[in-house]
Amino acid sequence: MASTYTGLGTQLMTTGEKAGTWGTLTNTNWNISEQISGGYISQALSTTGATTLAVNDGTTGAALANRVIEFTAALAGNVTVTIPLDVEQLYVIKNSCTNSYSVEFKYVSGSGSSVTWASGDTGTKIVYATANDATNPDIVDATSAFVTATSTTTLSNKTLTAPKFADGGFIADANGAEALVFGAASTAVNELKITNAATGAGPNLSSISTSGTDSNIDINITPAGTGDVVLAGDTVKVGDAAAAATLTSNGAGTLTVTTGGTTDLILNTNGGTNAGDITFTDGANGDIDFTCNGTGNLVFNDAAYNPATTLTDAATITWDAQAKPITAVTLTANRILAAPTNGQAGQFISLLIIQDAGGTNTLTWNAVFEFPSETAPTLTSTGDLADLFVFRYHNSKWLQVGSTLALTVA
Numbered sequence: 511m512a513s514t515y516t517g518l519g520t521q522l523m524t525t526g527e528k529a530g531t532w533g534t535l536t537n538t539n540w541n542i543s544e545q546i547s548g549g550y551i552s553q554a555l556s557t558t559g560a561t562t563l564a565v566n567d568g569t570t571g572a573a574l575a576n577r578v579i580e581f582t583a584a585l586a587g588n589v590t591v592t593i594p595l596d597v598e599q600l601y602v603i604k605n606s607c608t609n610s611y612s613v614e615f616k617y618v619s620g621s622g623s624s625v626t627w628a629s630g631d632t633g634t635k636i637v638y639a640t641a642n643d644a645t646n647p648d649i650v651d652a653t654s655a656f657v658t659a660t661s662t663t664t665l666s667n668k669t670l671t672a673p674k675f676a677d678g679g680f681i682a683d684a685n686g687a688e689a690l691v692f693g694a695a696s697t698a699v700n701e702l703k704i705t706n707a708a709t710g711a712g713p714n715l716s717s718i719s720t721s722g723t724d725s726n727i728d729i730n731i732t733p734a735g736t737g738d739v740v741l742a743g744d745t746v747k748v749g750d751a752a753a754a755a756t757l758t759s760n761g762a763g764t765l766t767v768t769t770g771g772t773t774d775l776i777l778n779t780n781g782g783t784n785a786g787d788i789t790f791t792d793g794a795n796g797d798i799d800f801t802c803n804g805t806g807n808l809v810f811n812d813a814a815y816n817p818a819t820t821l822t823d824a825a826t827i828t829w830d831a832q833a834k835p836i837t838a839v840t841l842t843a844n845r846i847l848a849a850p851t852n853g854q855a856g857q858f859i860s861l862l863i864i865q866d867a868g869g870t871n872t873l874t875w876n877a878v879f880e881f882p883s884e885t886a887p888t889l890t891s892t893g894d895l896a897d898l899f900v901f902r903y904h905n906s907k908w909l910q911v912g913s914t915l916a917l918t919v920a
Contacts, residue, residue, distance in 0.1 A: 512524070512527070513527065513528070513568075515565075515567040515568060520539050520542050520543065520546075520568075521535055521538070521539055521567065521568040523535060535568070538568065538569065538570065541570045542569075542570055542575055545570060545575045545576050545577075546575050546576070546577065546599065547577060548577050548578075549575070549576035549577055549578065550576060550577070550578040550579075550580070551573050551576040551578070551579055551580070552579075552580045552582055553573045553579050553580065553581055553582070554582050554583055555581050555582065555583040555585075555589055555591060555607065555613070556583070556589060557583050557584060557585055557586040557587070557589070558585070558586050558587040558588075558589060559587075559589060559590075560589065560590045560591070560592055561589065561590070561591045561592070562592050562593075562618065563591060563592065563593050564594065565594060565597065574593055574594075574597055574599065577599075577600075577601065577602060578601070578602045578603075578604070579601055579602075579603050579604075580603075580604040580606050581603065581604070581605050581606060581607055581613060582606050582607060583607045583608075584607070584608050584609055585607050585608065585609045585611040585613075586609070586611070587611055588611045588612045588613075588614075588629075589607075589611065589612075589613055589614070590613075590614045590615075590616060591613065591614065591615045591616070592616055592617065592618040593615075593616075593617060593618065593639060594617075594618060595617055595618060595619065595620065595641070595644065595645075595647055596641055597617075597639050597641060598639055598640060598641035599638075599639050600636070600637070600638050600639075600652070601636070601637045601638075601639065602634060602635075602636055602637075603615065603634065603635055603637050604632075604633075604634045605627040605631060605632050605633065605634075605635075606632060607632070610629040610630040611629055612626055612627060612628055612629050612631075613626065613627040614626045614627075615637060615649060616649055617639075617647050617649060619645075620643070620645050620646035620647060621646045622642075622643060622646040622647045622648040622649065623648040623649060623650060624649050625637050625649050625650070625651045634653075635651055635653045636651070636652045636653045636655070636656050637649060637650070637651060637652065637653075638650050638652045675692040676692075676694075677692070677693060677694035678691065678692070678693065679691070679692050680692065699719050699720070699721045699722025699724070700717060700718070700719045700722060700724055700727050701717070701718060701719075701720065702715060702716070702717060702718075702729070703715070703716045703717070703718045715729070716729075717729045744758060744759045744760070744761060745757070745758045745759075746758075749770060754770045755767065755768060755769045755770055755773070755775070756768045756770070815836075816835050816836040817836070818836050818837070818838065819833075819834040819836065819837045819838075820834075820837060820838050820839065820840075821834065821837050821838070821839040821861075822839075823839055823840055823841065823842055823845070824845070825843075825845065825846065826845070826846045826847075826848050827839055827845055827846065827847050827848060828848050828851070829847070829848065829850040829851070829861075830850070830851050830852055831850040831851065831852050831853045831854075831857065831859050831903070832851075832852035832853075832854070833852070835857065835858070835859045835860070836859070836860050837859075837860070837861060837862070838861070838862035838863075838864060838896075839861070839862075839863060839864070840864040840865075840866055841863060841864065841865060841866060841871035841873065842866045842871065843871055844871055844872045844873075844874075845871065845872075845873050845874070846873075846874045846876075847873055847874065847875055847876055847879075848876055849876040849877075849878040850878070850908065853903040853908070854903060855903055855904065856902070856903065856904070857902070857903045858900060858901070858902050858903075858911065859900070859901050859903070859908070860898065860899065860900045860901070861898070861899050861901075862896050862897075862898050862899075862917075862919070863889060863896060863897045863898075863899070864894070864895075864896040864919060865889070865890060865891065865892060865893050865894060865895055865896070866893065866894075867893045867894055868893055869890075869891050869892050869893035869894070869895075870891045870893075871889070871891075872889060873889055878906065878907055878908050879901065879907075879908045879910070880907045880908065880909045880910060881910045882910065887913060887915070889915075890915050890916040892916065894918075894919075894920050895916050895917060895918060895919070896916075896917045896918075896919045897913060897914070897915045897916070897917065898913060898914045898915075898917060899912075899913045900912045900913070
């Protein structure tokens with residue numbers, strides 16, 4: 511009986527034949543086996559139409575008797591690559607063809623499945639020629655079962671101990687868009703750690719130093735351009751456990767700051783060591799309220815004052831009590847003082863009335879000003895001297911609290 515051959519060309523000799531040549535033939539079989547298990551070949555394809563790959567029985571060199579095949583050609587159209595029906599092999603095939611045409615890898619006949627590189631796809635695929643049917647065998651794409659340098663693979667239940675991202679590398683979302691981008695520092699020792707949590711506790715984002723010596727490490731959040739850092743939660747806690755202070759939003763724009771335990775709320779400018787202002791600014795026509803808890807008092811350890819302002823001298827002098835509670839005006843002629851606007855119940859205001867160098871100027875007070883015995887005082891008439899008046903707002907009247915006349919202010 512004559513020798514037979516496997517689908518990939520290995521010679522199967524029968525008993526009693528090939529006398530004196532078994533050594534040579536066996537060596538050839540071993541060489542074919544090495545090609546099948548790990549050989550590489552570059553296979554030029556026809557630029558159009560079909561390329562038929564055959565098996566060389568009993569000799570080495572057949573493209574199909576290699577594990578790794580690289581297709582090459584400057585394609586001028588879509589092409590197919592066919593193989594015999596009895597070939598069973600797991601191939602690693604790289605499509606290095608140029609120009610944007612598809613390459614289909616299939617059995618020479620039948621209706622079994624095939625594997626196709628789409629137009630422009632120069633990737634590597636792991637392809638299994640199954641020879642699972644004598645007439646309609648399948649060729650299947652097994653790439654998804656393996657992770658390659660260019661494959662798109664979904665990993666499930668895999669442990670990544672130290673995945674490495676290039677500077678600017680990213681984790682993408684389901685649509686392939688960048689979701690998390692990684693930047694690199696040349697001598698980095700500090701990093702972020704994300705820790706999950708059991709029921710009743712929140713996950714944790716912390717800064718750590720695994721290879722450095724830093725023990726106090728900031729977490730920096732930097733928005734792009736004029737973007738904001740937005741905290742979507744209604745409550746933000748600052749600090750540890752029961753001593754944490756909370757910032758709470760009511761969802762309508764009101765923010766409440768609450769300190770934990772017996773701690774204080776302290777606002778410092780420049781660490782309390784340099785000049786700097788703490789500014790409270792209300793919205794349009796909004797109040798800023800200070801309310802002490804229980805029997806607590808509002809204590810100012812240093813001077814608290816309203817900045818001095820001036821009123822514009824005119825035939826009728828106007829006064830915004832909210833904007834200028836402490837103010838002054840220099841009279842250059844006889845004037846009328848209009849009713850102050852924007853007064854609040856219980857508010858105190860003061861007015862310093864200064865005579866110009868010529869003096870003798872008079873002031874007619876609006877009826878909302880209330881003086882003792884309902885008699886307005888007579889202003890000092892001496893040039894460059896001033897009179898100081900203090901009023902309290904009550905029931906739509908400005909009640910005189912006190913006055914000091916004939917003051918030298920120059």
